[in-house]
Structures are given as C-alpha cells and as structure tokens.
Amino acid sequence: MLIGLLSGLAVVCFRISIETTRIWLLGSGLAPASWERTLFVPLVAGIVVALLVMWAFPDVRGSGVNQTKAAVYIYDGYVPFRTVIGKFITCALSIGCGFSLGPEDPSLQMGAGIASVMGRRLRLSQEKTRLLAPVGAAAGLAAAFNAPIAGVMFVFEEVIGTWSAGGLGGLILAAASSVTILRLFLGSQPIFRVPPYRGFSAPELIGYAVLGVFGGFASLVFLKFLAYVRPKLRKLPRWTFYVQPAIAGLLIGAIGLAYPQVMGAGYVYIDQGLHGQFTWQTLGILSGLKILATGMAFVSGTPGGMFAPAMFIGATLGGAVGGAEHIVFPHLHGSVSAFALVGIGTLFAGFLRTPITSVFMVLETSGNYSIIIPVMISNTIAYLISRRYQKVPLFDLLSRQEGVDLPSLEEQREQPVLRVEHAMNPPAFPVVRSESLVGEAIAMATSANAHVLLVRFPSGRWMAVERSQLDRYGEADGRGRKLSDVLTADWLPTVHPDQPLDAAIGFVQGRAVVPVVSRVDPGKLEGVLTLDDVLETYKEASNDSRGSSHSVP
Amino acid sequence: MEEAKKARKWAARVWTRETLLLTSLLALGILFGVTQAAVSYYHGKQADLANRWFQRGEAALKANRPKEAIDDLRNALSYAPDNPTFQLRLAQALAADNRIDAAEAYLLDLWNSEPGSGEVNFELAQLEARKGNPDAVRYFDNAIYGAWKENTAEQRWNTRLALFHYWMSRHDLGQAQGQLLAMAAETSNIDFQRRTQIGQLQMQADDPRHALEQFREALRINSRYVPALAGAGGAEIAIGEYEGAVPYLETAARLAPHGPKVSDQLRFARLVLASDPFEIGLGAAERDSRTIDAYLQAQSRLASCATQRGVEVASDSPQNPFQQIWAMGQQLQLTLRKLRGQPQTALQIMNFVYSAENLVADECGPLQGKDKALWVIGKKHQLTGVSGQGGH
Numbered sequence: 001m002l003i004g005l006l007s008g009l010a011v012v013c014f015r016i017s018i019e020t021t022r023i024w025l026l027g028s029g030l031a032p033a034s035w036e037r038t039l040f041v042p043l044v045a046g047i048v049v050a051l052l053v054m055w056a057f058p059d060v061r062g063s064g065v066n067q068t069k070a071a072v073y074i075y076d077g078y079v080p081f082r083t084v085i086g087k088f089i090t091c092a093l094s095i096g097c098g099f100s101l102g103p104e105d106p107s108l109q110m111g112a113g114i115a116s117v118m119g120r121r122l123r124l125s126q127e128k129t130r131l132l133a134p135v136g137a138a139a140g141l142a143a144a145f146n147a148p149i150a151g152v153m154f155v156f157e158e159v160i161g162t163w164s165a166g167g168l169g170g171l172i173l174a175a176a177s178s179v180t181i182l183r184l185f186l187g188s189q190p191i192f193r194v195p196p197y198r199g200f201s202a203p204e205l206i207g208y209a210v211l212g213v214f215g216g217f218a219s220l221v222f223l224k225f226l227a228y229v230r231p232k233l234r235k236l237p238r239w240t241f242y243v244q245p246a247i248a249g250l251l252i253g254a255i256g257l258a259y260p261q262v263m264g265a266g267y268v269y270i271d272q273g274l275h276g277q278f279t280w281q282t283l284g285i286l287s288g289l290k291i292l293a294t295g296m297a298f299v300s301g302t303p304g305g306m307f308a309p310a311m312f313i314g315a316t317l318g319g320a321v322g323g324a325e326h327i328v329f330p331h332l333h334g335s336v337s338a339f340a341l342v343g344i345g346t347l348f349a350g351f352l353r354t355p356i357t358s359v360f361m362v363l364e365t366s367g368n369y370s371i372i373i374p375v376m377i378s379n380t381i382a383y384l385i386s387r388r389y390q391k392v393p394l395f396d397l398l399s400r401q402e403g404v405d406l407p408s409l410e411e412q413r414e415q416p417v418l419r420v421e422h423a424m425n426p427p428a429f430p431v432v433r434s435e436s437l438v439g440e441a442i443a444m445a446t447s448a449n450a451h452v453l454l455v456r457f458p459s460g461r462w463m464a465v466e467r468s469q470l471d472r473y474g475e476a477d478g479r480g481r482k483l484s485d486v487l488t489a490d491w492l493p494t495v496h497p498d499q500p501l502d503a504a505i506g507f508v509q510g511r512a513v514v515p516v517v518s519r520v521d522p523g524k525l526e527g528v529l530t531l532d533d534v535l536e537t538y539k540e541a542s543n544d545s546r547g548s549s550h551s552v553p
Numbered sequence: 554m555e556e557a558k559k560a561r562k563w564a565a566r567v568w569t570r571e572t573l574l575l576t577s578l579l580a581l582g583i584l585f586g587v588t589q590a591a592v593s594y595y596h597g598k599q600a601d602l603a604n605r606w607f608q609r610g611e612a613a614l615k616a617n618r619p620k621e622a623i624d625d626l627r628n629a630l631s632y633a634p635d636n637p638t639f640q641l642r643l644a645q646a647l648a649a650d651n652r653i654d655a656a657e658a659y660l661l662d663l664w665n666s667e668p669g670s671g672e673v674n675f676e677l678a679q680l681e682a683r684k685g686n687p688d689a690v691r692y693f694d695n696a697i698y699g700a701w702k703e704n705t706a707e708q709r710w711n712t713r714l715a716l717f718h719y720w721m722s723r724h725d726l727g728q729a730q731g732q733l734l735a736m737a738a739e740t741s742n743i744d745f746q747r748r749t750q751i752g753q754l755q756m757q758a759d760d761p762r763h764a765l766e767q768f769r770e771a772l773r774i775n776s777r778y779v780p781a782l783a784g785a786g787g788a789e790i791a792i793g794e795y796e797g798a799v800p801y802l803e804t805a806a807r808l809a810p811h812g813p814k815v816s817d818q819l820r821f822a823r824l825v826l827a828s829d830p831f832e833i834g835l836g837a838a839e840r841d842s843r844t845i846d847a848y849l850q851a852q853s854r855l856a857s858c859a860t861q862r863g864v865e866v867a868s869d870s871p872q873n874p875f876q877q878i879w880a881m882g883q884q885l886q887l888t889l890r891k892l893r894g895q896p897q898t899a900l901q902i903m904n905f906v907y908s909a910e911n912l913v914a915d916e917c918g919p920l921q922g923k924d925k926a927l928w929v930i931g932k933k934h935q936l937t938g939v940s941g942q943g944g945h
Contacts, residue, residue: 002577009584016595028602029628121573185592189635195658196665268631276658277627337658 003118003132004174007111007139008181011103014088014110015144015186018103021096022264030268031260032098038256042249042263045097049090049302050245057086060303064109066399068137069159069406077116077130084113090303094245098263100252100293104144105305108155111140111178134159135170142175143182144307146191147364151175153357158395161407192271194366195337200374204334208342211321212378215343216385218317219350222291222310223390223397230299231401241301248300252293261286262293265308273315273340280323280336287316306394310347318343338374341366345375350382353393353410358383416541420504421497423537424516424527429454429464431525438486439479442470452512454492455483460522462492462515497526501534508534603632607639614642619650637663637673644676653680671699675712682719689719710736710747717754729758737767745771749781756784761791768801779809786818793933795822795829824926830899831934844899847927851909852882854924858917875916878908907931 025041027033032041053061060083071079091106115136119129134155142151152171160167200208233244255262261269273283294309322339325332341362348358362375387393387410392400396408430448432441434457445453445467453470455463465487473486493507494517507514508531518524610625626643633639640659647656657680663673678692693716701708713736720729733755740747752767768785771778782805789798802819809815826832830843859866859875866879882905888898910928914920920928 002581005581006577006584009581009588012588013591016591020595020598023598023602028606029624030631031624118577121577122570185588193634193662195662268627268634271634272627274658275655275662277655335658336654 001173001177003111003115003136004139004177005181006114006118007107007136007174008143008178010084010088010110010114011107011140011143011178012182012185014092014103014107017088017092018096018265021092022098025097026263032256032263035257038098038260038263039250039253042098042253042256043246044249045093045099046244046246046249046300046302047242049094050242052086052090052093053245053301053303054241057082057090059083060086060090061301062402063395063398064105064112064305065137065158065395066402066404066406067109068112068133069395069399070404071112071116071133072130072159073406074404076126077119077133079109079113079116079133081113081117084110084117087113087303091305094297094302094304095265097249098252098256099245099249099297099302099304100262100264100266100290100309101297101302101304102265102306102308102311103304104141104307106303107140107144108137108305109140111136111138111143111174115139115174131167131170134167135174138171139174139178143178145361145365146179146182146188147361148172148175148179149364150357150361151179153360154354157354157357158352190365190367191267192274192365194341194368195275195335197338197341197366197368197371198335199370200334200338201332203329204332205374205377207322207325207329207332207334207339208374208378209381210325211318211339211343212346212381213385214317214321215314215346215378215382216350218287218291218313219347219382219386220389222295222313222351223386223394225291225295226299226394227390227392227397227401229295230398233299233301234401244300245297245302248296248302251296255289255293259286259289262289262312266290266312267308270312270315270340270344273319274337276319276336278316278319280320280327283316283323283340284320287313287320290316307352310351311344313351314343314345314347315340316343318346338371341371342374342378346378346382349379350386351394353383353386353395355379355383418501418537418541419497420495420499420501420516420529421527423501423504423533424497424529425533427454427515427525427528429513429528431456432483434458434463434482434484434487436483437479438470438473438481438483441465441483442467442474442479445470454513454515454525454528455487456523456525457484458523460517462494462517463487463490464492464511464513466512494522495529501537504529505534599632603629603636603639605629606632607642610646611642614646614649617649619646622646623650623652637667637670641672641676648676648680648683653684656680669695669699671696671701671705671708671712674699675708675715678712678719679715682715682722690716693719706739709739713739714754717758721758726758726760730755730760730763733758733760734763737763742770743774745774745778745781748774749778749784752781752784752788756787756791761788764788765792777804777808779805779815782808783815783818786815786822790818790822793929795825795929795933798822799826821926824923825929825933828923828926829930829933830903831930840899844902847906847930848882848885848902850923851906851927852879854913855879855882855909858913861917874912878905878912881905882909903931903934 026037032038059067059080064087067083068079071077087106087109091101091103095101095103112133113136115132116129119132124132137159138151138155141154142148145151152175155171252263272278278286290309290313294306297304298306319336319340321343322334322336325334325339326336345358345362348361349355358379359372359375363369363372393408393410396406396410399406429452430444430450431454432444434455441453451467453465455465457463473481478486492511492515494515495504495507496519497516504514508529512530514529515525516527516529518526606625606629610622610629613622613625623643623646626639626646630636630639630643640663644656644659647659657677660673660677660680663670664677667673674692674696678689678696681689681692693712696712697709713732717729717732720732733751737748737751740751748767748771752764752771755761755764755767765785765788768781768788771781772785775781782801786798786802786805789795789801799819799822802815802822805815806819828843828847830840830847855875855878856866864873864875866875868876868880871877871880885902885905888902891898906927910920910924910931913924914928
C-alpha cells in the first residue's frame, strides 16, 4: 500500500510536470502558440533530453516495461532510483515539449523503481524484492491510466505472466491505493470522456470486424517501422545519439505545423475524436501521422512510452473507419465515437499485444459493458493479424534489439502444455482386486508374463506389487491369503489424464509405474505412467519446438 | 554468547526496519504536502486558463465568429473537461458553424449526465429540428418541463416558441395552435404584451378566433396598446367581422397614424362594408345600387382579365370559363332594372360577381381594392358561384 501511495504521488507530480512544461514552452492553447514554438521547442528539447540521457541518466532509454521485466528476471528486482529521477525529468521534458510519446510507460517504471527502493531499504529478501517491482509497476500504470484493473491486468499479462494469490493481492492493493491518490489530487474523471454508447445492431459487427482488420495492419506497420528503423539507428556512431532526438523533434514539429494534434500524448484529441470532432478523412490522416511521429520519437531514443500514442492511433483509426462506414453503409447507425473507443482496444491488442488488457482497458474507461462484443471481435482480429505477420511481440522485439533475451510471455502463453495424457500408455500391467487371493495373483502374473501387478482397493486406492514379492507371499501356504491381508500400506499416488506433466514428474520418480485414473471413478484405470514415458514425451516435445523455434526479425 | 549476538543483530535489523518504515511514512507525509502545494498551484493555473479561454470563446461566439469560438472553447475545455457550461457553449459554437454531428456528440454527453437539464434539452431539440429528426419534439418537451438554472418562465416561453416554429415549419397547424394555447395558459393575465404576441402567432397559425381572444384580453389591460388594437382588427377581418374590425382599426390608426398596415386594413374594411349589398338594415335603393355597382365592377374586371389572357369573352357558344361566366352576366343584365323586391335576383347577380372575381383571382393574380372586397363579400356570405345556390 505504501508503494501504491508513493507511486500515486509520483504519477500526480509527473502529470503536473508534463502539463506545466507544455504550458510554459508551447503555450496554453491546445495548438502551440506560434510556428516558431511548434518547430523549435521540440528541437531544443531533443538536444537537452539527449544530453541528459547520455551524461546523467543512461538507463532511461528504451521501454520501461522491458526495464521492469529485466529487473524482475535478471537483476533480482533492482531498479536504480536514479532511473526513476531520470525518467521523471526526461519524459516530462520530452512529452511536455510535444514529442509524440505517452506518460504511462515511464509511470510504470517509476512505480517499479519506487517499489524496488523500498524493498532494498527494508532489506527484504531477494525473492520479495523481485516481487515488489511488478507491484510498483502496476501501481504506476494504474495511476497513469486512472484505471486500476487495466494496470493490474497489464502487469500480469506482460510482466509477470503467472497468477498467484499473493501476487494478485499485492498488485491490487498497490493499484487501488495509487489510483486513490491520483483521484484525490487530480479528480476522478477518466483520462478521456466517453460519450454514451447506444448499443449495436448485428450488422454493425461487420464494421467492427473491418476495424479489427485495419487495426491489425496499422499495428503491423507500426511494429515493422520499429523493427526496421530502430536497429539501424542504434548502429549509428555514438555521437549521433546526441542529435537523433533533436532531429526527431524537428520532424515532429514540422508535422505539428499542419497537424498539431500529433504532438504530445494526445489525450485531449482522443477525447475530441470520441466526440466526433473530426471528419473521417482527418482522423485517417492523424492516425497515419501519429504512427510516423511516435515511431520517430521512440527510435530516436527519446524516453517516453507508447501506450498513449497507441490509444491515439486506435481512436483516430477507429473514428476514420466508423466515419467511412457511415458513407458506405448509411443505414448502419454505429456511432463514430463507438468505433473510436473500440479502436483504442484494437491497437492495444494488435500493437502492444495484450489482448486481455485491451478489453479491460476499454471496459474500464468507457464504463459500459455492452461494448464488450465489438471490442472482443475487433481486438481478436487485430491480434491475430499482428501475430500472424509479426511473430515477435513489441516488448520482446525491443528487448532483443537491446541484446537482452527476456522471457516472452506471449510465447510462454502460446507454448502447448504437456499433460499426463500425452505421456501415458494403455495399462500394460495386469490389474487385480485387493480381495483376490495371492495364488490367483501369481497365476495372473504368470499367464501375463508380467513382473508387476497393479492392485485395486475398494476405496479407489492403488498399490503395485512385484512378481518376486508375490512369490514370497505365496510361500508356506500363503497362496490362500487375500492380497489385502499380506500387502503393507504403500499406496501409489495417482494422476489424472488432464494434469500437467510437470506435476506428475515427482510422482513417477522412484516408482515402476503410476496409475492414471479417471476423475469420476478413481478405481477406473485410464492408463499408466512411467518415468521413461515422461522423459520420452519431453524429448519429443523438445525436438518439435526446436524445429519451429523463433528468430529475431 | 552466540545467542546474544544473534539477538542484537535481530534487534538491530528490526530497529532499522521500523526506522525505515517511520522514515517512509514521514517522507510520505512530506511528499503529500509538496504534492498538495503543487496541485493547488496547478489547479489554480488551470482554472485561470480555463476562464480566460472561455471568455475569449464566448466573446467570439457572441460576435458570430464560431470557428474562433470553437478553438477557444476547446482550449478552455482542455483545462476543465467536465465543465458543462463550457461543453454547452462549445456545442453551440459547433452548431453555429453547422457542425451538427460534432455539436450533438457533446450535447448527448451532457444529456447523459444531466437528462433533466432544460438548457441541454433545448439545444439538442434545436439540433434535431435542424436535422429534421422527430426526436426534436421529445427534447423540446423535456426542455419545457426540465430544470433551468435561471429565468425558468422565460426559458420555457422561449422553448415553447421554438417548438411552435418547429411545428409551423412542418406545416402542422394543429400542433402549432395547441402550443400557443399552452403558452396562453401559462401567461399572466396582466401581461398584455405577451398576450398580444400570442395573438399575433395565432394569426400566423390560422387561428383568428383564439387570436381575437388574446387581443381582447390584452386590450382589457391596456386599451390603447396599438399592436393589440391592430391585431384585433386584423383578427376580426380574418373572421369576416368587418364591422367589428373598424372600431379597433380606427382607434389604432388614431393612436398611430403612421402605421400603413392599419390604414390599409381600415380602408379595406370600410370598403367591404360599403360594398356589401346584404348588409342588414340597408334601404332597398341602396341595396340595389350596391348590387349594380358590384355587377359592373365584376363585369369590367372579367373583361379586362380576359383581354389580358387573350380570350374573347363574347361568344355564341361559350367554351371556356371566361365565356361561360360572361354569358351568365349578359343574361343577368336584363334583370338589373327589376331588382327591387327580387332578393333572389340580387343573389344571382352576386353569385355571378363572386364567380367572376374567383376566376379573375385564379387567372390574373391577387385581387386588389374593390374586386377583393367583392370577393370577400361573396366568401363572407357563403356564395357558391353561378352554378350553386347561395344564401345567408
């Protein structure tokens, strides 16, 4: 909770700093006060930011999400406090001066940094410190979005990747407290206001599907731009790092002369797009220019995030598709606002590749559950298109460009889970009831030429008995005794066909065989599992995945 | 010894942790204070900027520069996105710039948060009316019965007035008249100016009887109020009560001698009264004289109109309406000297007059002066033309 409170305060100050910088340097209007400011303020800011990044805060380049992931997976939760300060200053300057970047990614990293500092100062264990960074990240992101659920979901989907009750509790508490702080100081209004949504008719879903296609390809263009240009710029001589942000700033300013909407995070224009303030042609142009402006800002190494630009691109693209749909199909009544709102989620799914967060994001910001069907349709299509043509997701792409191979949570999600049913074999061992006589069991083992028999007890429990053991029990008139009387309680563990194979490994070690039984009837044998079966299955799966292993584009 | 060392180490660690927690709480408190100060400055600055941009926007809107107003109001809204006044003004500016859909989006947003707001409903109603959307009526009704921040009665009056104009634009006189009756019911008895206004609107809505009531009500309070006098005269004329119209119009003309419309109406009313052969109390000679005058006037006008249209009225076998009516007139010419004591003959002559003037009105444009007076007399006495049976 303390992490959430501190992260919330940091995000409040961060947002105020961005806004104050904008008012001071670009003017108090939505568009910059003059053409000179439009052109030269981003240019000068680019130079200052480059100097700060190169001399004072070298770690603030790149994605805050990846840096948080690196902290979790590589550096035992360590995020330097200097990075927090650096992110705050450089991002406030760059975003406030019109760079087409967003404050969410830096907020996430600042939250993670604050949590990391807390963990270190409290001398928590390495394990706990590692867990704290995502908690802070969720708090920072939740405050930046003013949307606690989306913040938590994103961290689970992109940073942690696994669900645990303890982790979830910490994340929710931190996210809730940071959002509370944000609302306490800056009010409870969402980052943009969503007009009332009037529901949809079935034919309109085709329009939303079309939006998904456009969103998927727009995401691809954006991703391919980053994949192609960023490595090239990173390979340039070091001195160019001083001028790259300035050149990007100048180009963004040049775009801003005609379309000032592309400058900065653009929340106000998302709001206007949601309220039908632009023609569909203008919205289409804005979405294209925003991809260009954001791409240039990011590849130049200027610190800042891509969440807000992705939302801007999604909203404008959605509005453009919605507006065009009204012209092509005038009888459909889906509002442009609804398309713009769905578009936000579509870009989240296609570009950031966080399909679950994208749905929650739209639901949380719109406060309207009935929009979920268009959002799910559009997001799914965009996600599938993006994944089909760009195998490596954004954050993995960025980390690999930086030479760090962080675990890809999307790939982890995609990996097939090996289950017991993949490794089990039909029961090759004779099965006898515990009420059977020892002599009967010996006869059965002899006829089946088996060295092990499985014994089923009425309670549904199982034992394994070797032939040599049976022979010992059968000596000296023992053949007439019941198995249940002679066997000592050495129960076999049982597994079910749908259980992950990982969980079964512990059971098969040191045992000849483990029964695979039905969940409905524990006495019903579905198959058997041996250590050799398990190892063979893993070996086959390993060979398969090696054949289709990914490559960095 | 070893245990004591461990205990000291543990105590030191706990102490450090507690100290750090306390320090963190202290830091949190300080950060709270610093953030509060920063936020106060920020909010103050935002409010100041919002008001400055709003004032600029409102001035531009009043000066009929909607594009400029839109930019300024958008700037204002960026600092106070939830301010309903800013949103409403922006919607008005957008509507003034003919960006109906954009204006509607803001208004619907406002409506969602304040569905009972009279102002929002009124703006929405006007937008929907411009789009020709029947939803306009619903929003007008909401506005009439909605909550207004100030001048509720005045705003409701304006809303009803706008609704009246909406119905008039859709040529639905019944709904328009109903709206005016509702306006009359909500108007104070002593507000003679507003009653006169209602009367004038009722005249527009072709409801002269109710209009006359409103004018009379207004004159009851202020008998020298010229618009009401003129309105009452006009309403009497519209009803066909020329005798009743004259006193109102005479008074109006006396009080405002330069009112051309009143003078024209008065002159016309007097002409009708002076030309009507069916007027009660007329002597036989006067009645005959008026009838003959009417006949001659109608015959002359029919002939001139036929000439204008290039039609020869005299014909042995009448083919067209001109010739048919002219032939009827010729037949009646012989009866002119035998009018006295023959009311049926006078009626036939006036039927001819009405038919002739009707035809002239159809073929040669609006009637003027005495021709119009004769047509009005025919209409007033429910004459049916040469083929029908008239009577009064």
